[in-house]
Amino acid sequence: MLQSIRNRVSTKVGLLLLVVFLFIIFSMGGILYSLFLTFYLSHITEELVQRGKSHANVLSEHFTPTTMNHVARMEKGSNYMVVVLDRNRNVIANSDTITSAHREYLSATGEHGAEEELAVEKDWDKKPFLVSRSLIMQNGEPVGAVVMFSPTAPIHQAVEVLQGMLVITGAITVLVVTGIVFLLSRMIVRPLLQIKQATGEIAEGNYSVRLPVQGGDEVAQLAASVNYMSDRIEFYQKQRNEFLADIGHELRTPLTYLKGYAEILRDSSMDSEEQRAYTEIIYEQSSRLQRLVQDLFDLARLEQGTFSFQVERFPLEEAVTDALTLIEPSMDEKGIDLYYEGPDQPLIIRGDRQRLGQVVLNLLENAKRYIPAGSTVRVRVKEHKDAAYIEVEDNGPGIPEEELPYLTERLYRVEKSRSKETGGTGLGLAISQEIIRKHNGSLSIESVKGRGSTFIVGLPLKKDEEL
Numbered sequence: 001m002l003q004s005i006r007n008r009v010s011t012k013v014g015l016l017l018l019v020v021f022l023f024i025i026f027s028m029g030g031i032l033y034s035l036f037l038t039f040y041l042s043h044i045t046e047e048l049v050q051r052g053k054s055h056a057n058v059l060s061e062h063f064t065p066t067t068m069n070h071v072a073r074m075e076k077g078s079n080y081m082v083v084v085l086d087r088n089r090n091v092i093a094n095s096d097t098i099t100s101a102h103r104e105y106l107s108a109t110g111e112h113g114a115e116e117e118l119a120v121e122k123d124w125d126k127k128p129f130l131v132s133r134s135l136i137m138q139n140g141e142p143v144g145a146v147v148m149f150s151p152t153a154p155i156h157q158a159v160e161v162l163q164g165m166l167v168i169t170g171a172i173t174v175l176v177v178t179g180i181v182f183l184l185s186r187m188i189v190r191p192l193l194q195i196k197q198a199t200g201e202i203a204e205g206n207y208s209v210r211l212p213v214q215g216g217d218e219v220a221q222l223a224a225s226v227n228y229m230s231d232r233i234e235f236y237q238k239q240r241n242e243f244l245a246d247i248g249h250e251l252r253t254p255l256t257y258l259k260g261y262a263e264i265l266r267d268s269s270m271d272s273e274e275q276r277a278y279t280e281i282i283y284e285q286s287s288r289l290q291r292l293v294q295d296l297f298d299l300a301r302l303e304q305g306t307f308s309f310q311v312e313r314f315p316l317e318e319a320v321t322d323a324l325t326l327i328e329p330s331m332d333e334k335g336i337d338l339y340y341e342g343p344d345q346p347l348i349i350r351g352d353r354q355r356l357g358q359v360v361l362n363l364l365e366n367a368k369r370y371i372p373a374g375s376t377v378r379v380r381v382k383e384h385k386d387a388a389y390i391e392v393e394d395n396g397p398g399i400p401e402e403e404l405p406y407l408t409e410r411l412y413r414v415e416k417s418r419s420k421e422t423g424g425t426g427l428g429l430a431i432s433q434e435i436i437r438k439h440n441g442s443l444s445i446e447s448v449k450g451r452g453s454t455f456i457v458g459l460p461l462k463k464d465e466e467l
């Protein structure tokens with residue numbers, strides 16, 4: 001099965017390459033071949049006609065045996081052969097032995113009766129010679145003819161060499177493409193098969209699979225993405241298990257209290273002071289339970305997109321100051337200094353005033369929970385490049401850098417026990433992040449352990465003229 005996929009992909013690419021390469025080589029070869037032949041033939045024919053013409057000119061001036069012998073001697077050592085005919089087509093001089101093949105052209109000479117020089121035979125492929133004929137003229141009358149022969153064997157040889165070169169190039173192409181297919185199979189198909197196998201294992205639940213990432217090409221990037229995906233799935237799987245365990249734990253504690261104190265109240269006869277104290281505990285625990293269930297419910301609806309928002313245009317700083325007003329007394333009580341710095345002009349945004357206020361309140365409540373008395377919280381609302389920013393900065397204990405990416409995960413707490421003591425559910429930042437996301441905004445967290453944390457909410461700003 002795996003083998004057949006490898007074969008299929010690389011064979012397809014290989015065949016495509018082969019067809020493209022061969023097409024290019026043979027079409028280029030065909031063009032070169034016909035160009036070469038045209039030039040080579042026209043060169044030889046022209047040379048042949050020119051030579052015949054110049055011999056005929058000389059003989060027209062001196063139509064004597066000495067001149068004829070001279071002409072014949074001139075062509076003796078050359079590739080050409082000359083035959084001089086008299087008016088009655090009798091051979092009167094020749095530079096080489098005349099065979100029956102030559103004779104065919106000699107008897108035909110003169111039929112055309114034209115004065116100009118002619119290439120009489122041009123068929124290089126089937127005939128043994130190219131032939132030209134030039135008339136010898138005296139006083140305007142033809143007195144004889146010069147017939148020139150050029151053998152076609154050298155043309156055949158040149159053509160054979162050319163065809164041989166084409167065949168060799170074709171063979172080299174096939175070899176090169178085979179090599180490329182082999183390399184492709186090693187470089188692409190094999191890693192792809194590894195990736196296929198790895199994703200299969202991930203689907204089966206083995207999240208520890210990691211692929212080797214070699215180089216930076218697309219296949220390596222794909223392998224890196226699969227590794228990342230596997231990382232994330234492993235993380236979410238762990239998160240889910242932890243989430244279920246945490247939920248169980250979160251629900252168990254208040255329920256134990258509720259049941260325990262309700263039982264005491266039911267069974268015992270106590271004074272109203274004690275009754276009040278127990279009822280108070282029951283109330284607190286049921287409120288905590290209610291908050292947790294509400295938070296979980298909100299988060300689920302936010303993530304599913306079924307959460308409804310009351311969208312309006314309003315000055316963002318108002319949502320912030322509302323939250324500050326709510327939290328100020330409890331900050332005072334804990335001994336935390338609270339400072340606020342508003343924008344120069346109102347920052348009108350489009351969104352759900354109450355939900356954004358809830359985000360700010362959550363950030364402020366976190367600051368109150370996690371920083372010690374005597375610390376400072378600074379809240380700033382400002383504008384920067386078409387966006388409004390709310391910054392909540394504290395000089396508390398800070399958050400370790402490696403924890404920052406997970407803060408907005410559901411039920412994630414940096415120090416689990418401490419957060420529970422302080423009454424946090426571990427859902428605050430997850431809900432805030434979802435609310436901000438639904439407003440096309442961003443939540444970034446900067447923190448240095450031991451120095452403090454800054455939570456920055458960015459929201460797109462609608463300019464007045466667009467309203």
Ligand code: ADP
Pocket residue numbers: 362366367369370371394396397398399407408412413414415419423424425426427428429430453
């Ligand atoms: P919680 O309900 O537990 O506060 P959040 O989602 O609001 O849940 O916060 C997640 C975790 O981030 C908290 O448990 C806490 O450990 C950490 N955290 C949040 N804000 C601060 C802060 N200002 N300083 C230090 N740690 C913080």
